[in-house]
Each structure stands twice: as structure tokens, then as C-alpha cells.
Amino acid sequence: MSKIKTIKAREILASGGAPTLEVTVTLESGVVGEASVSYGASAGSHESTVLLDGDQKRYGGKGMLLAVKNINEIIGAKLLGLEAGEQRALDKMMVDMDGTENKGKLGGNAILGVSMAVARAAANEANLPLYKYLQQSFNLVPINTLPKPMIVMIEGGKHAADSTDLQEYLVAAMGNKSAAENIRIEMEIYEALKKILKREGKSTNVGNEGAFAPSGLSSNEKPIEYLVEAIKNAGYIPGVDAGISIDAAASEFFTEGKYNLKIENKVLSGTELIEYYLPWLTKYPMVSFEDMLDEDDWENWVELTGRIGNMPNIADDLTATNMKRWQKAIEMKAANAILIKLNQAGTVSETIDCCIEAKENSMWTVPSHRGGGESNDTFMVDLAVAVGSEYIKVGPTRGERVCKYNRLMRIEEEMEG
Secondary structure, three states: OOEEEEEEEEEEEOOOOOEEEEEEEEEOOOOEEEEEOOEOOOOOOOOOOOOOOOOOOOHHHOOOHHHHHHHHHHHHHHHOOOEOOOHHHHHHHHHHHHOOOOOOOOOHHHHHHHHHHHHHHHHHHOOOOHHHHHHHHOOOOOOOOOOEEEEEEEEOHHHOOOOOOOOEEEEEEOOOOOHHHHHHHHHHHHHHHHHHHHHOOOOOOEOOOOOEOOOOOOOOOHHHHHHHHHHHHOOOOEOOOEEEEEEOOHHHHEEOOEEEEHHHOEEEOHHHHHHHHOHHHHHOOEEEEEOOOOOOOHHHHHHHHHHOOOOOEEEOOOOOOOHHHHHHHHHHOOOOEEEEOHHHHOOHHHHHHHHHHHHHOOOEEEEEOOOOEOOOOOHHHHHHHHHOOOEEEEOOOOHHHHHHHHHHHHHHHHHHO
8 A cells, every 4th residue: 555645635615605624635656535524513512523713704713724734734744654554543643643532632624534535545546445445444344235315304403494393304215125226215205295395385495404494393293294194195105115213413402401392382301302202103104213312311311212122212412423422322221323423533443433333232323414514525425335334314405415325326336236
């Protein structure tokens, strides 16, 4: 494997119109690897740091020139001349250089951008698709099945003004169809949902993630009813061809120890919120729950996971793709599946280690897009394939979303060929 010759970062735009960063790694062989970093509008407090400039005269303080400088002047200087194929060693070196628990010195966004770009360069040098390179580099067992799409259909919370308290209502493909078939089916369901919303006099404008963001809904349960109807209207069977997943992002409506459901004028304790959710399991074809409770409400996470049986209770803000928090969640039986976000962890190695830990405990991994700060990078899809994830979670429209599904279909074509 060639050594790293240059590392160059630049500020680019993310999906919400604010900056993110892009990194180009060039090897001595002339091979290049590029990556861009996503971040979330709705972000848990335990994620690695997205380092911002704070200069109110540029992008309202959201510029990333400081992170770019850290890459070009500090990280780059340390990594030049090192073997690109030594992903773990390079990632550890950057983490050690930063020296903080949350990558707050150099920036998790800066470290991750380099980590991803190095992996891409090494994959290109080896003339391998990224997912195959990651499998080889991390000694992962090759998986023959591809992740199914878990597509955000209705969004609320921080991702859509004046919509639901809960953040995401998703349709998850079921059965053993191809990736291309699953994507087609789900997009047909999305179109059927559009007709239902129009019939109901609701807006079909889309939110941060390309899903519908209707205002004036009567309850947080109403979108589930719409999704079940959409599955049927598209010609499919709820619970057989497709089911429902919910991401409440409950930390966003948790204040002063209570859960505030504003559109229903309800203020609930954690125990009461669990009772609020549980009827949905018998009324609807549920596939998974995610972040139904606050990121530090460990006791109620344990309670909910115990109450819902074998259905995946996916941890996102609770675990933040952080190995220490993930291991705690497994030990406490607070969650039995994990959402995977590269920028939460801050390096490729740490992200994959969380996935390995999940597989060793026979638990789902679900790599996910980010809300307001997504990029056109498709690394998360190759990662999902490499680790054998059950699902990938991405919105249904907007270029930075559909490129993920297009990459998944391309990988399927490569595997079949």
C-alpha cells in the first residue's frame, strides 16, 4: 500500500445550506480518496464534536474553517508518509492527537473526514469497492445479503416545523426481495402516501430528510395510520411486504424530567410515555422503535426494551455510536439494536467496532443519514454492506438522500455481476 503524500481539506455546503468539510487524500502512487462529512440538526449530547468557527460574520457562526485548518496544518503534517492501509493505527493516532473524550480539540468532523478519505484512497489503491476493502481491512465476515431500506416517510420534531412531536415515521421493507425491488416498493408507498396527504388537505412539502412534513396533524399516532393505509393503497400487505418504524428522538421533547407532547397537550413521565407507545405494537405492523426515551433515561430504556420483547429497540442518542455507551446499553439490556452514524463516533475504526460489538451480541446495526447536514457522500452504504447491517435509514427524496439508495443498487449489481 502506498504512503500518504498529501491531505487537503476544504469547506463545502451540506444539505441544510450551512458548511461542512470535504477531504482529499492523495497517495504517493497518485491514487486519490475523497470524503465529505455529515452532521445532524438534531444531535445527541454524547456525539463527537462538530467543530465550528463561531464567527458570527460567516454563516452565522457555523463555518468550518477552523476544522479545515486543523486538517491542513496539524493532522496532515502528522500523517504524511504513513501507510494508507493502516486504518486502525491512523485513526488511533488522530484520536490521541486530539486527546479529548469528545474530539473537541481537533474536531470530530475533522478527524472523521481524514479517516474516511484515507479509507477511500486505500480502497482505490487496492482496486476494491469500499465495502470489500473495509471487510478485508477489519477482518469482517463477508455477508451475502444487503441491508433493507428503512425510509423516512413523515418527519416532525426538529426536522420539520409545526409537524409532530416525534421526529420520524418510517416504512421498513420486509421479506427477502432484492434491494432494487425493496426500494421500488417503498417509493411506490411514498407516492401513495402523497395522495393520502393531499386527500386530507395536508401539505406535501418535504422536510430536512426529504420526507413529507405535514402540519395540523391531530396526534402523534396519525402518521402511523397514514403509513399503513399507504402500504395497502400501493398494493402491498402491511407486516408482510413492509412495516412501520418510529424514531421519536425523545430527547428533543424531554424537559425538566418530563416528556412534553405539545400537539396533544400531554406532559408525561417516562413510565407514562412507555404506556403511551405500547398499544402501537398490537395495533400496527411495527418493525422497530428508536430513541423513544431521552438519551440519559437509562432506567426507562431498560423497562421499554423488556416490555417490547424481541422487537428491536434501537439506540441512537443513547449510545451515539460510542463503544463505552453501547457496551453499557448491552450490559443493562437498555437496547437491543444500534443506529450507526459515522460522525457520532468520529473515526471509521470506532464506528466499525460498534458494529462488531453488535454482531457479537446478535443485535441489529442500522447505519443512518443525518438530518440538516447531510452530504452526497455514500460511505455509510458501503459501511452497512461491509458489516452486514439489517437496514439503512435514509430519506426518500433530495439528491443527498437518493444517492445512498443508488449506491446500494449499484453494489447489488456488482455482487450479481
